[in-house]
Amino acid sequence: MAELFYDDDADLSIIQSKKVAVVGYGSQGHAHSLNLRDSGVDVTVGLREGSPSRAKAENQGLAVASVADAVRDADVVVILAPDQVQRIVYRDEIEPNLKDGAALVFGHGFNIRFGYIQPAAGHDVLMVAPKGPGHLVRREYVDGRGVPVIVAVEQDASGAAWDLALSYAKAIGGLRAAGIKTTFTEETETDLFGEQAVLCGGVSQLIQYGFETLTEAGYQPEVAYFEVLHELKLIVDLIWEGGITKQRWSVSDTAEYGDYVSGPRVITPDVKANMQAVLADIQNGAFAKRFIDDQDAGAPEFKALREKGQNHPIEPVGRELRKLFAWVKPSDQDYTEGSA
Numbered sequence: 087m088a089e090l091f092y093d094d095d096a097d098l099s100i101i102q103s104k105k106v107a108v109v110g111y112g113s114q115g116h117a118h119s120l121n122l123r124d125s126g127v128d129v130t131v132g133l134r135e136g137s138p139s140r141a142k143a144e145n146q147g148l149a150v151a152s153v154a155d156a157v158r159d160a161d162v163v164v165i166l167a168p169d170q171v172q173r174i175v176y177r178d179e180i181e182p183n184l185k186d187g188a189a190l191v192f193g194h195g196f197n198i199r200f201g202y203i204q205p206a207a208g209h210d211v212l213m214v215a216p217k218g219p220g221h222l223v224r225r226e227y228v229d230g231r232g233v234p235v236i237v238a239v240e241q242d243a244s245g246a247a248w249d250l251a252l253s254y255a256k257a258i259g260g261l262r263a264a265g266i267k268t269t270f271t272e273e274t275e276t277d278l279f280g281e282q283a284v285l286c287g288g289v290s291q292l293i294q295y296g297f298e299t300l301t302e303a304g305y306q307p308e309v310a311y312f313e314v315l316h317e318l319k320l321i322v323d324l325i326w327e328g329g330i331t332k333q334r335w336s337v338s339d340t341a342e343y344g345d346y347v348s349g350p351r352v353i354t355p356d357v358k359a360n361m362q363a364v365l366a367d368i369q370n371g372a373f374a375k376r377f378i379d380d381q382d383a384g385a386p387e388f389k390a391l392r393e394k395g396q397n398h399p400i401e402p403v404g405r406e407l408r409k410l411f412a413w414v415k416p417s418d419q420d421y422t423e424g425s426a
């Protein structure tokens with residue numbers, strides 16, 4: 087059984103006695119900064135010159151400084167810039183200004199696991215990674231709840247890195263739900279696998295193939311959209327509440343029988359073999375290298391794939407239909423870049 091932590095296992099006063107710099111004010115950065123501030127922690131947001139996030143952070147009443155200035159003063163530096171730029175920000179702005187003994191906190195283990203950042207021996211290196219999107223990390227905290235976090239210590243220079251990690255996890259509200267003890271290696275490899283094989287990659291491809299199959303067979307795109315995309319959320323909510331068994335209990339016997347006989351025809355054993363190959367490329371660093379090499383070249387592959395995805399025929403159908411849904415708030419449709 088995994089080791090779990092709750093609010094009573096952590097001492098909030100540890101993080102309250104530190105100066106914290108949060109580098110990056112995106113999805114996770116804004117949530118960590120605001121939750122820390124509301125938990126009585128001294129926070130400064132570190133942003134690059136001309137960052138479009140500066141006004142957003144200042145409007146929330148947060149102190150904002152350059153990354154270098156924020157880091158110079160900080161006992162704890164939280165690195166929540168995008169994974170692909172972290173090593174550059176670390177090399178140019180964090181490392182040269184880092185106080186002796188300052189702790190480093192990550193929200194994902196990518197740069198440590200694959201060696202893109204190698205902190206000097208004197209620094210505690212921690213991870214507090216919410217298992218949910220940043221906007222939920224903030225919303226849940228405001229509502230008095232929290233998003234579960236996974237917590238790891240890669241380097242315990244002070245001998246008190248775990249106490250600091252748990253204190254930080256409590257301050258962002260994670261221990262109201264639960265903290266789960268892990269390692270940088272386990273978090274990084276399972277996170278990348280989950281998003282690639284199931285949550286993002288697997289689900290997106292499944293939806294697109296389902297939509298293509300129905301529309302190519304002559305069915306109306308709007309009906310196909312409802313069947314393979316809109317209803318997915320309702321099904322996933324049931325799975326989330328009570329496992330696959332609750333979903334099968336709630337649907338008709340017809341649907342349940344179809345699940346048993348046709349699920350394994352669609353997702354065949356070679357899909358599992360493909361997943362194992364994806365996992366191997368994560369473990370051996372091939373995925374990380376492909377991602378970072380592409381980013382360093384200006385992200386040509388990433389941009390081309392993003393454009394191809396945005397042009398899939400299901401996207402305009404969904405855009406038009408969602409405008410007609412009385413129950414979808416306009417703010418939930420706003421996923422444009424920079425809205426994070």
Ligand code: NAD
Nearest residue numbers: 110111112113114134139166167168193194218219220426
């Ligand atoms: P993001 O893309 O939403 O935001 C990153 C922010 O970093 C930007 O908004 C900007 O303020 C800043 N930034 C960008 N370039 C910068 C630069 N060159 N120098 C300094 N600051 C810069 O990022 P995110 O999705 O919040 O991811 C941050 C970290 O959290 C990553 O390690 C990611 O894997 C992890 N994480 C994210 C989520 C999530 O919900 N998005 C969930 C779990 C873990």
Ligand code: MG
Nearest residue numbers: 217277280281
């Ligand atoms: Mg994840």
Ligand code: MG
Nearest residue numbers: 194277278281
């Ligand atoms: Mg991830």
Ligand code: MG
Nearest residue numbers: 312313317341
């Ligand atoms: Mg149906």
Ligand code: MG
Nearest residue numbers: 334335337338
């Ligand atoms: Mg049933």
